[in-house]
Amino acid sequence: MWANVIGEDRVKHILRNALEHEKLPGAYLFSGPEGTGKDAAAIELAKAINCTGKPRGLSHMEFEACDECESCVSIASFASPALQFIHALPKKSDDDGAELKEEDVAIVREQRAAKAADPYYNIEIPRAIAIHIGQIRELRLSLARSISGAKKRVVIISEAQMMNDKSQNAFLKTLEEPHTNTIIILTSSNANGLLPTVHSRCQDVRFDVLAVDEIRQALVERESLSEDEAAFLSRLAAGSYSRARAMIGENVKEMRKEIVTLLRMGLSKSRRNAALEVDKILPRSGGGKFLEKRQAVEQCLTLLTLWLRDALAISTKAESEIINLDQLEDLRKFVTRFGEPRRIIAAIASVDRAMHHAKLQLQLRPVMLQLVVELEAALV
Ligand SMILES: [Zn+2]
Numbered sequence: 001m002w003a004n005v006i007g008e009d010r011v012k013h014i015l016r017n018a019l020e021h022e023k024l025p026g027a028y029l030f031s032g033p034e035g036t037g038k039d040a041a042a043i044e045l046a047k048a049i050n051c052t053g054k055p056r057g058l059s060h061m062e063f064e065a066c067d068e069c070e071s072c073v074s075i076a077s078f079a080s081p082a083l084q085f086i087h088a089l090p091k092k093s094d095d096d097g098a099e100l101k102e103e104d105v106a107i108v109r110e111q112r113a114a115k116a117a118d119p120y121y122n123i124e125i126p127r128a129i130a131i132h133i134g135q136i137r138e139l140r141l142s143l144a145r146s147i148s149g150a151k152k153r154v155v156i157i158s159e160a161q162m163m164n165d166k167s168q169n170a171f172l173k174t175l176e177e178p179h180t181n182t183i184i185i186l187t188s189s190n191a192n193g194l195l196p197t198v199h200s201r202c203q204d205v206r207f208d209v210l211a212v213d214e215i216r217q218a219l220v221e222r223e224s225l226s227e228d229e230a231a232f233l234s235r236l237a238a239g240s241y242s243r244a245r246a247m248i249g250e251n252v253k254e255m256r257k258e259i260v261t262l263l264r265m266g267l268s269k270s271r272r273n274a275a276l277e278v279d280k281i282l283p284r285s286g287g288g289k290f291l292e293k294r295q296a297v298e299q300c301l302t303l304l305t306l307w308l309r310d311a312l313a314i315s316t317k318a319e320s321e322i323i324n325l326d327q328l329e330d331l332r333k334f335v336t337r338f339g340e341p342r343r344i345i346a347a348i349a350s351v352d353r354a355m356h357h358a359k360l361q362l363q364l365r366p367v368m369l370q371l372v373v374e375l376e377a378a379l380v
Pocket of ligand 1: 051053065066068070071072
């Protein structure tokens with residue numbers, strides 16, 4: 001059922017039931033950890049609602065998308081007027097206009113195409129740190145116009161917490177207005193960033209982290225990875241299919257080695273060596289491209305978090321939870337020296353902060369150097 005969405009059986013049942021009994025709300029909030037398929041499920045729902053190719057008489061088939069009819073194909077490629085997919089964009093200037101600068105148009109188009117090709121893809125656009133009020137105004141105008149052909153218009157606001165307060169307040173009006181044949185789906189990996197007034201007007205659907213086995217299987221089936229590679233990446237993915245996918249083709253073991261070396265350099269108070277190590281991590285994947293660099297840094301930080309969590313598992317005698325099974329010896333050595341759980345937890349918090357800053361698109365080198373300082377303060 002709903003094979004394009006990995007795992008999340010509970011969510012699929014909720015959505016299918018709503019479809020079957022025609023109980024779709026005016027607005028949904030799909031919330032839960034990053035990489036669990038919230039956008040994928042929202043797109044799938046848009047297809048299922050509007051599908052015209054469902055075989056009649058086969059009741060078990062009626063509430064899913066056929067993926068072949070014109071409606072399914074055009075929604076999947078983001079070409080259908082029945083689907084509006086809204087996401088953070090760079091700001092043109094200091095006004096609230098949603099119009100893009102010339103140089104951003106191509107990258108936005110490319111990123112949307114990547115998302116359409118793979119709903120688990122995380123859209124990455126430089127300086128796109130908010131969903132602006134201009135985008136919400138445009139949405140409101142477009143909802144006032146009717147569309148032909150579609151059964152129901154579906155508006156997806158991806159990572160809706162990227163709306164700032166101004167945008168959210170404007171959006172609230174849209175939520176309060178009745179729209180015939182329209183369903184609005186907010187997706188969010190940080191629903192705490194939504195105003196309670198917005199949140200309370202949406203029907204909540206929680207997504208769970210994916211099981212290691214669900215990720216492993218999806219990597220084999222969708223990405224044709226070998227069983228070994230899929231098993232390794234699925235453990236490192238920490239429940240996020242997007243994260244697992246982003247690591248495909250990367251030399252993950254090498255990245256992990258570099259980031260753990262950085263940790264060691266920091267702890268041996270060798271700031272100079274740590275700075276050199278930071279430079280080694282930063283120019284990965286093609287040297288200059290900002291986005292690739294940032295993704296590489298985020299991956300490294302994820303690997304470091306998992307490594308530190310393993311250290312915590314050892315120091316709290318929870319060894320069955322260890323992910324980096326091939327690193328046991330190094331982990332044990334680390335724990336002998338820096339194993340106080342309280343300190344490891346503080347170190348993990350500093351990696352979280354660095355991740356947050358990287359996502360805010362701050363300069364990466366200072367973020368990483370600050371991390372080294374914080375790790376030392378936490379652990380030593
Ligand atoms: Zn169809």
